[in-house]
Amino acid sequence: MHDHLKQLATQWSEEFDNHLDDIADLRRTIHQNPCVSGEEQPTTDLMRNALGIDLEPIAGTGAIGRVGPQDGPAVGIRGELDALPVTEETGVGWSSTSEAMHACGHDAHLAALAGVVKAAKRLDLPFGLVPVLQPREETYPSGALDIAESGRLQAMDVRHVIGAHVHPAVPTGAVAAGSGFVNAAAGEISVTVTGKGGHGAYPHNGRDAAAPTAQIAVGMPEVVRRVADPMEPALVSIGTISVGQGAANVLPRTGRIFATVRSTNSAKNAQIAQAVETMAANVAAGYECEAEVSYRPGLPELVNAPILADRFGAYAGHLNLNNAETMRSMGADDFSFYGEICPSLMCFVGVADGSEMPSLHDPTFLPSEAALENVGKAMIAGYLAAADAILSE
Ligand SMILES: [Zn+2]
Structure with missing residues (x-):
């Protein structure tokens, strides 16, 4: 002093x-x-x-x-x-x-x-x-x-x-x-899954987005585990999931996930977002749907x-x-x-x-x-x- x-x-x-x-x-x-x-x-x-x-x-x-x-x-x-x-x-x-x-x-x-x-x-x-x-x-x-x-x-x-x-x-x-x-460095990941709508009674005629959206959501923390060293904190938290418009018998055509990604640096966040994109595209493809992922870096x-x-x-x-x-x-x-x-x-x-x-x-x-x-x-x-x-x- x-x-x-x-x-x-x-x-x-x-x-x-x-x-x-x-x-x-x-x-x-x-x-x-x-x-x-x-x-x-x-x-x-x-x-x-x-x-x-x-x-x-x-x-x-x-x-x-x-x-x-x-x-x-x-x-x-x-x-x-x-x-x-x-x-x-x-x-x-x-x-x-x-x-x-x-x-x-x-x-x-x-x-x-x-x-x-x-x-x-x-x-x-x-x-x-x-x-x-x-x-x-x-x-x-x-x-x-x-x-x-x-x-x-x-x-x-x-x-x-x-x-x-x-x-x-x-x-x-x-x-x-x-x-x-x-x-933390924080960013936002937005996932949009697109399939084909239809009647819930005929799921084989549509390609509903509900199942792939749910699978992608559950898979996101696993992606973090595969990208980030467990000795350095990193996380994805989903704040919003939406699929369907309230009906029980309508196959939803689109699904959306909105999540925050946080770690000790912005480059790591971008890397996690990139890995989420790869996983989401492949999961969606497995259900004959498509997934689009966008990433917005927020704060360092x-x-x-x-x-x-x-x-x-x-x-x-x-x-x-x-x-x-x-x-x-x-x-x-x-x-x-x-x-x-x-x-x-x-x-x-x-x-x-x-x-x-x-x-x-x-x-x-x-x-x-x-x-x-x-x-x-x-x-x-x-x-x-x-x-x-x-x-x-
Ligand atoms: Zn404040």
Whole structure:
């Protein structure tokens, strides 16, 4: 830990604490007025008011700004703007007023980021701080990809990007920011099986798609086993199967499977998709049907840069956060696109409180107000770890 960065940590955290009441209000306002992916402008406007700095639009409804030194290296801190199409069931007085909900904690991330930036305005930062208000984290096309490809971060000399995400598997007061692989590379496989319809009483005259669709679905995990080394995680999970339109006596002409594929890298996902295509075509052919497989690569794997992860713990500890064991999962986050343009760090901030916590995206998921403080401190520790890394470059 650099002495002056350690001192800055203390000042920053004191300034940040002065904003805890405003950011709790801001969080409730954002929570009550959620905007789904691609429609985040009202949330961006709320953030613009709260931050009180100039922001330029980016990636449609997103925005980006800069505090501290206006030239030289900078550190980005990402806050996601979007809510989910989930109907809230938390029962709190500031529940969503629409059919959308902040069920992934992005309201808490945004409010914490506002507190971090407001506090930073009163400090003498060594490097620029770039708040990145990112749209479309929850859908394709990814907002992070658009921001990474816009070249704005590179033009602002952003050397590292920090993300913080609440997580119900980590205890409150702790943060998991270990180095290396932390989230999966994810893609989507879509299979369409086509045969010949007809009457259920005369199956020999048709070529129904039901049986091959079912066989292909059951065969997909077996394909993974034949492509991926069992010592490296990889999976296919089917989210949708459809065949037939509700009748008992109609031979279905088409079947469809829609699945997510996840592993430790995008090339492996493409290889699994290719093997699914070969298997599906051959199974379908065995039933005198045809199968068409398409693959959409989604997100690259999320890798925490060791130069940041190795420095993060000391600053987090200084800010009274406990360092939890590294959290690795087959979840995916488009934050990984920032890692493709510069060494970046995602911190999973604990919100578990000892009771059985609903998962992210659940209609009852609602991190407590303590999350705002801990997310903010994780963001500060992330900035300081990045500043420390820049000083050592
Ligand atoms: Zn999220």
